[in-house]
Amino acid sequence: MMDGFLVIDKSSGIASYHVIKRLKTIYPFKKIGYIGTLDRNATGILPVALNEGVKLIPFLEDGEKTYVARFVLGITTDTFDLEGTRTSEVDPPIFDTKTVQETLLTFKGKIQQKVPVYSSKKIDGKPLYKWVRKGVIMDTPYKEVEVHDIRFIGYVHPYIDAEITCSKGTYIRVIAHDLGALLGCGAALHSLKRARHGEFTLEMSTPLDALKTEQDVVKYTLSLRDVLKSLREVTIDHNLEKFLRNGMPVPLLDGSRDAKNGEFAKLMSGKGALIGIGKVDALTRTIRIKRLING
Numbered sequence: 160m161m162d163g164f165l166v167i168d169k170s171s172g173i174a175s176y177h178v179i180k181r182l183k184t185i186y187p188f189k190k191i192g193y194i195g196t197l198d199r200n201a202t203g204i205l206p207v208a209l210n211e212g213v214k215l216i217p218f219l220e221d222g223e224k225t226y227v228a229r230f231v232l233g234i235t236t237d238t239f240d241l242e243g244t245r246t247s248e249v250d251p252p253i254f255d256t257k258t259v260q261e262t263l264l265t266f267k268g269k270i271q272q273k274v275p276v277y278s279s280k281k282i283d284g285k286p287l288y289k290w291v292r293k294g295v296i297m298d299t300p301y302k303e304v305e306v307h308d309i310r311f312i313g314y315v316h317p318y319i320d321a322e323i324t325c326s327k328g329t330y331i332r333v334i335a336h337d338l339g340a341l342l343g344c345g346a347a348l349h350s351l352k353r354a355r356h357g358e359f360t361l362e363m364s365t366p367l368d369a370l371k372t373e374q375d376v377v378k379y380t381l382s383l384r385d386v387l388k389s390l391r392e393v394t395i396d397h398n399l400e401k402f403l404r405n406g407m408p409v410p411l412l413d414g415s416r417d418a419k420n421g422e423f424a425k426l427m428s429g430k431g432a433l434i435g436i437g438k439v440d441a442l443t444r445t446i447r448i449k450r451l452i453n454g
Contacts, residue, residue: 161186162211162452163380168364169197169205171350178205178367186373194220195327195356196279200242203227203353204364209380214450218387218423218436222357223307225324230335231349232317232342238277239332240348251344253316260311262341263321267309272333274299304329318349358388383433383452384425393424393446395434403434408445423449 167178175196182191190213194206203226208216233251236243279286282297290297305326312320319338323331332348339346354361365379399409403426411418418424420441426434432454437446 161188161209161377161380162454163209163382164212164215164359164386165207165209165370165376165380166359166364167193167205167207168361168366169202170367171200171202173367174199175205178207181367182207182370182376185370186376192216195224195353197353198240198242198351200240201351201353203351204356204359204361205353206356206359209376211452211454212383212386214452215383215386215436218390218450219357221327222359223324223326223355224329224353224357225322225355226331227312227322227352227354228320228331228335229349229351230319230321230338230346232319232339232344232346234347235336235339235345236347239275239330239336240351243277243347247345249344251317251342254314254342256314259314259319259342263311263319263338264309265341266334266338267306269303269305271301272304272330272337273301275330275333275336278330302328306334319346322354324355358386384427384431387425387436390423390425390436391418392427393418393437394427394429397429400428400434403437403448404451406448408440408443408447411439411444411446418446 169178175193179191179193188209190210192208192213194216197205233249234245235247236245274280276291276296276299277288282290287297287299306323308324310322312322331351335346335348370376395403395409403409418439420439422439424437424439424446426437428434433452435451436449438449439446
């Protein structure tokens with residue numbers, strides 16, 4: 160069975176779930192899912208878990224993300240990007256670069272974002288965008304997110320380019336909208352490319368159009384061992400593996416004695432195959448399976 164991850168470089172104009180539908184026409188995966196939805200017109204990194212790889216999603220989905228964004232001044236829309244209906248349009252003043260840069264940097268750190276009404280955030284069990292389609296405009300909540308870094312790339316009126324590294328759940332189009340409000344002329348997200356998602360980078364990615372056959376999928380699939388590189392690897396003795404697979408804790412060997420309580424680790428067989436993800440109990444110096452990989 161084909162287990163692992165495909166790192167898709169998604170093109171504009173295709174929804175994230177359509178990537179999954181396309182891959183299913185190439186190979187009958189038993190389980191498949193992506194990490195981190197990209198809006199239809201956003202491009203870049205879309206990690207796709209294949210079969211047993213789906214079990215690793217919870218350990219990967221909280222990774223920080225890096226985006227390259229372009230904002231356009233003078234336009235506001237109901238979706239905060241150019242996909243939506245325009246709610247205002249003005250001829251924006253030409254700002255000096257320092258003003259634009261300093262205003263952009265005010266979004267660095269922990270910030271409060273009001274969840275946009277056109278989003279997949281669920282209220283009363285239903286995504287917000289579905290409420291809007293029914294003509295119901297909900298009072299959306301605020302959420303705290305963290306912008307780890309903002310790198311100002313340039314300002315060529317009326318466009319502002321920036322690279323933003325942020326936590327899971329950050330709405331870049333809300334940053335666009337709020338930036339326009341601070342500058343007093345309005346702004347919208349013009350284009351967006353995700354350049355990194357946790358450990359997945361553009362250099363590791365493959366365009367969807369390059370995948371036409373099962374052999375193509377095999378060629379570009381990352382093995383389960385090749386992900387979660389930040390986790391330590393713990394090799395499990397063959398005689399202990401059956402106990403581990405049955406949910407029993409097994410002792411940590413000398414090489415992992417420094418593991419911290421609650422730390423997750425990749426549990427490897429003597430042949431180098433991933434058995435699963437384990438969780439350390441520092442008090443008993445043991446490790447117990449948290450997510451078992453069927454192999």
